[in-house]
Amino acid sequence: MPTAQPPSERARIDALLEGMFDAAIAIAQPAVRIPQFLPEAPHGRLIVIGAGKASAAMARAFEDHWPGKLEGLVVTRYGYAVPCERIEIVQAAHPVPDENGLAAATRLMDMVSKLSEDDLVVCLISGGGSALLPMPMPGLTLLDKQRINQALLDSGASISEMNCVRRHLSAIKGGRLAAACHPARVLNLLISDVPADGVHDIASGPTVADPTSCADALAIVDRYEIELPPQARAILSNSSNETPKPGDPRLARVETHLIATPRMALEAAADFAARHAVPAHILSDAIEGEAREVGKVMAAIARQVARGDQPFSSPCVILSGGETTVTVRGTGRGGRNVEFLLSLGIALNGEKHVYALAGDTDGVDGREEIAGALLRPDTLERARREGRPPMTCLENNDAHGFFQVLGDSVITGPTMTNVNDFRAIYVSASDKPSAMTNDK
Known part of the structure; x- marks a missing residue:
């Protein structure tokens, strides 16, 4: 069972992820x-x-x-x-x-x-x-x-x-x-x-x-x-x-x-992380493919960082953009960003040092007026307690339903811009003090 971070640490990480998403949207305002x-x-x-x-x-x-x-x-x-x-x-x-x-x-x-x-x-x-x-x-x-x-x-x-x-x-x-x-x-x-x-x-x-x-x-x-x-x-x-x-x-x-452009948005997010003393690494602004498969690949990278400080040293943020796809087979409520995030969480299986936010910069992921969601180390555990089996939800393309019942949806309303998908994975370092500051 994953060990939960103190609430104050969790709040700081949430604020970092949400702040990067906000910065990505702000730089692209008309x-x-x-x-x-x-x-x-x-x-x-x-x-x-x-x-x-x-x-x-x-x-x-x-x-x-x-x-x-x-x-x-x-x-x-x-x-x-x-x-x-x-x-x-x-x-x-x-x-x-x-x-x-x-x-x-x-x-x-x-x-x-x-x-x-x-x-x-x-x-x-x-x-x-x-x-x-x-x-x-x-x-x-x-x-x-x-x-x-x-x-x-x-x-x-x-x-x-x-x-x-x-x-x-x-x-x-x-x-x-x-x-x-x-x-x-x-x-x-x-x-x-x-x-x-x-x-x-x-x-x-x-x-x-x-x-x-x-x-x-x-x-x-x-x-x-x-x-x-x-x-x-x-x-x-x-x-x-x-x-x-x-x-x-x-x-x-x-x-x-x-x-x-999407790259401009990712660079703004990286600048926001740097102002909070967290190194940020942009993998690509043009990642495509099935959302759930991209989630698995990103999970492998995040786990390597968390356990071996490769290819990046923790703590750090891994940023990416692009536009994944979803082959719809189920009847649930989903979008490509939350499907990616749910797949990422399943592959990480409670990896205790990994947090993530994925969202569409236009504020609408799929057909829902929901931009995306947050993932934390205890997400799968909390979902199971709520009667939401993660794999069942993924197979039913019901990632919005999955995260919404946990209160982890990210809702921005209309952002008045659109620079594609935004994905931020934060890997902390449990044996080091938090590098984040409250600098604005």
Whole structure:
């Protein structure tokens, strides 16, 4: 049975983990990032468009710092609206699209369809924009897109694979929105929520060129045995339905900036740990794979640190980001971050010096309004006392149910940004005094 740390020590560790998560979110706030990327005023109209969980906050930040005329429309997730005076904010569903998203996508295409060379379109894009801009290719319905999207979410496909399919079944994604803006100039300000910061994967790349093909999308569908309506398969089988590619003249006046990234968030968390005299090590900001398998790997690393001071000396924090996947087989309430955390805990089996926090920086892990959770050495023991067998919960994809009954969920509310998953593992050293301070 693991030996519990004194409450004061546990509280300090919780505060360290939560403080790092807060720092990762704070550095990626639109109000912090947008002012650094304001363009010169155009000779013609300035139109602001966008989509994503952070898009409304991005619009507000742009509006607050732009003294001249502008107009625009952005679409964000329900509950993520931020009031603006000159830019209209529309709310729609995520992760499965709805009619509001379809109407907003149609309006965006209409808004940019008759621009001149003197006009400037500022496109504010963040994670979640793919579901928020559903515009099916001719022959498909919104219901078709909803079913395909849900099948992709449950399949275990990576975010890059899912977005490849989404782009090629969409009349707005994969550079098609940018092509509609031609001949106007387009300035993309993007908050990255994807591994390796592939701009064509952020919200499925509505305003950037698409390096993938219909054939790539069809191969992904077949690899994961996703059932498609006949008309969707016909679209992917016809090369005339290709998205705009690099070098397309309609995209020649597109300029793109990544204003916030997962690595930036991890570096902010590492700086927070350093201010509390705890060394932090960033493994990667682009880890992918099944959440439960990543949990096992991270458990092996943490155990090696705890028992052998390899590859890092304890006490320390091990940080990572990226976007894992979950192949849904159960009926529970889960998300990729809490599934990772539960798998990590099972593999650690009460390792007494290891604590962790995993969460989604947008405040929503899976479909729950819960960002993630905390893991402690006594987590499994407490869960069993509550009648929550850890392995049973994992097999049922019920990690939210598991951590919520323990009171260990991390709830942030809408964070107004999205720089992907955040994972912090703290390894203490029982034979050394705590290195943490109360320095703010």
